[in-house]
Amino acid sequence: MARKPAAHLERGYIGVGVLGMGVVGSAVVQALGERAGLLAERVGYPLRLTWVLVQDLQKRRRVEVPPSLLTNDFGSVVGREDTDIVVEVMGGEEPAHAYILQALESGLHVVTANKEVMAKHGPELLRLARERGTNVLYEASVGAGIPLVSAFTRDLAGNRIDSIRAIINGTTNYLLTRMGQDGLDFSSALRLAQELGYAEADPTNDVEGIDAAYKLAILAALAFRTPVTFGDVYHEGISRLNANDFRYARELGYAIKLLAIGRQEDGEVQVRVHPAFVHQDLLLAKVEGVFNAVQVEGDLAGRLLFYGPGAGAFPTTSAVLGDVVDSARQILQGGESRVPVSARGERRTKPMADLQTRYYMRMTVADRAGVLAKIAQALGDNRISIASVIQKETDEVARTAEIVIMTHRAREAAFQAALRQLAKSDVVHEVGNFVRVED
Numbered sequence: 001m002a003r004k005p006a007a008h009l010e011r012g013y014i015g016v017g018v019l020g021m022g023v024v025g026s027a028v029v030q031a032l033g034e035r036a037g038l039l040a041e042r043v044g045y046p047l048r049l050t051w052v053l054v055q056d057l058q059k060r061r062r063v064e065v066p067p068s069l070l071t072n073d074f075g076s077v078v079g080r081e082d083t084d085i086v087v088e089v090m091g092g093e094e095p096a097h098a099y100i101l102q103a104l105e106s107g108l109h110v111v112t113a114n115k116e117v118m119a120k121h122g123p124e125l126l127r128l129a130r131e132r133g134t135n136v137l138y139e140a141s142v143g144a145g146i147p148l149v150s151a152f153t154r155d156l157a158g159n160r161i162d163s164i165r166a167i168i169n170g171t172t173n174y175l176l177t178r179m180g181q182d183g184l185d186f187s188s189a190l191r192l193a194q195e196l197g198y199a200e201a202d203p204t205n206d207v208e209g210i211d212a213a214y215k216l217a218i219l220a221a222l223a224f225r226t227p228v229t230f231g232d233v234y235h236e237g238i239s240r241l242n243a244n245d246f247r248y249a250r251e252l253g254y255a256i257k258l259l260a261i262g263r264q265e266d267g268e269v270q271v272r273v274h275p276a277f278v279h280q281d282l283l284l285a286k287v288e289g290v291f292n293a294v295q296v297e298g299d300l301a302g303r304l305l306f307y308g309p310g311a312g313a314f315p316t317t318s319a320v321l322g323d324v325v326d327s328a329r330q331i332l333q334g335g336e337s338r339v340p341v342s343a344r345g346e347r348r349t350k351p352m353a354d355l356q357t358r359y360y361m362r363m364t365v366a367d368r369a370g371v372l373a374k375i376a377q378a379l380g381d382n383r384i385s386i387a388s389v390i391q392k393e394t395d396e397v398a399r400t401a402e403i404v405i406m407t408h409r410a411r412e413a414a415f416q417a418a419l420r421q422l423a424k425s426d427v428v429h430e431v432g433n434f435v436r437v438e439d
């Protein structure tokens with residue numbers, strides 16, 4: 001059903017419906033009420049909350065909302081003539097994705113904080129918004145209140161973006177900070193983070209790098225102007241790291257961070273999330289606790305660093321409100337959709353096997369003569385050369401030693417082949433861990 005193009009002029013306000021009233025939704029609803037004057041001033045026209053969709057109508061709410069505005073039936077509100085903008089802060093893939101599709105089909109503008117939906121369905125939703133003359137804005141989906149989506153869409157639009165290197169998951173950065181500074185093992189750091197509310201009861205999405213991969217897909221699509229979705233992003237988590245890795249990293253002059261890396265090279269896009277050695281002199285190495293930081297290399301702007309709290313009700317609300325104001329202004333101005341005609345078309349995603357980087361490896365080996373020669377041979381067979389070897393702890397009883405090797409640049413496929421060869425070698429008891437070095 002076609003919407004009246006200027007219904008807001010007849011009713012005297014721009015109507016905003018909100019999907020979800022949890023951590024973020026409550027703060028958004030509160031801000032729409034408390035900041036009505038400021039928002040009207042910024043938009044040049046009043047905004048009004050028209051409905052709020054929740055699951056459980058009986059639940060006690062932190063923020064008061066007139067019962068008449070609460071509903072648990074999306075079908076009854078999506079077609080209503082009093083609403084122009086839908087704010088989706090429910091989370092999860094479905095039904096959030098289906099509701100956003102329906103809202104766009106109905107000619108509504110959508111503002112979402114949902115990284116999973118945008119990382120999996122962004123290109124489809126943006127195409128539909130363009131066709132319908134509306135918009136999907138999603139600043140809150142990456143880095144909460146840190147302006148990233150708008151920076152790539154608008155402020156850096158004249159640049160060729162060469163790379164993004166980002167710490168975009170506050171939970172894992174908190175865990176890595178505690179492991180690095182306090183010597184905690186992974187499970188103790190996780191328990192502490194859960195007690196403090198920095199990690200969820202089921203931390204899988206965070207610790208396995210999935211959440212960071214969602215966000216990287218969103219940023220890389222914007223930065224490299226090509227469709228990048230979650231399935232394109234290689235991701236690895238942090239649970240293999242132990243206290244020794246942090247100790248050795250520090251001795252070698254590095255911090256360990258879960259990095260989300262996007263790079264375009266030779267017409268290919270590389271998108272990967274994994275723990276990385278980051279030299280301690282780099283700003284990214286100094287980002288601690290639940291903070292996020294995104295380093296961008298633009299050919300004109302140079303190296304930029306965006307830094308701030310990457311989660312939380314109020315920072316996320318800041319981004320949501322920015323998008324609501326932008327949508328409202330667009331509604332007042334009328335005209336075509338402002339979703340940029342995306343992309344120069346598909347670009348090949350560089351396979352992980354083709355990555356070239358340096359590696360740190362930690363191994364337990366037999367403590368006897370000739371061992372290093374055998375290890376060097378296995379690496380050499382795969383054209384990997386050693387930059388340094390350090391023998392660390394020895395176990396007199398087991399007659400084993402822990403050694404740390406830093407390699408020169410090597411191809412990932414060759415490195416993985418060398419790891420398989422070393423695992424079979426009679427002198428290697430265990431390959432404890434390896435970490436890629438991000439220079």
Ligand SMILES: NC(=O)c1ccc[n+]([C@@H]2O[C@H](COP(=O)([O-])OP(=O)(O)OC[C@H]3O[C@@H](n4cnc5c(N)ncnc54)[C@H](OP(=O)(O)O)[C@@H]3O)[C@@H](O)[C@H]2O)c1
Nearest residue numbers: 020021022023024054055056089090091113114311312316
């Ligand atoms: N929390 C943060 O710091 C943060 C930061 C950046 C982005 N985000 C994103 O913001 C979104 C919301 O996060 P949140 O932390 O606010 O989540 P939350 O606290 O779990 O709240 C979810 C809300 O959505 C409602 N809801 C869920 N499924 C529903 C369904 N099928 N039908 C109707 N209502 C439904 C819930 O209703 P009931 O209240 O009735 O259960 C609840 O009010 C997510 O996409 C998240 O990734 C969050």
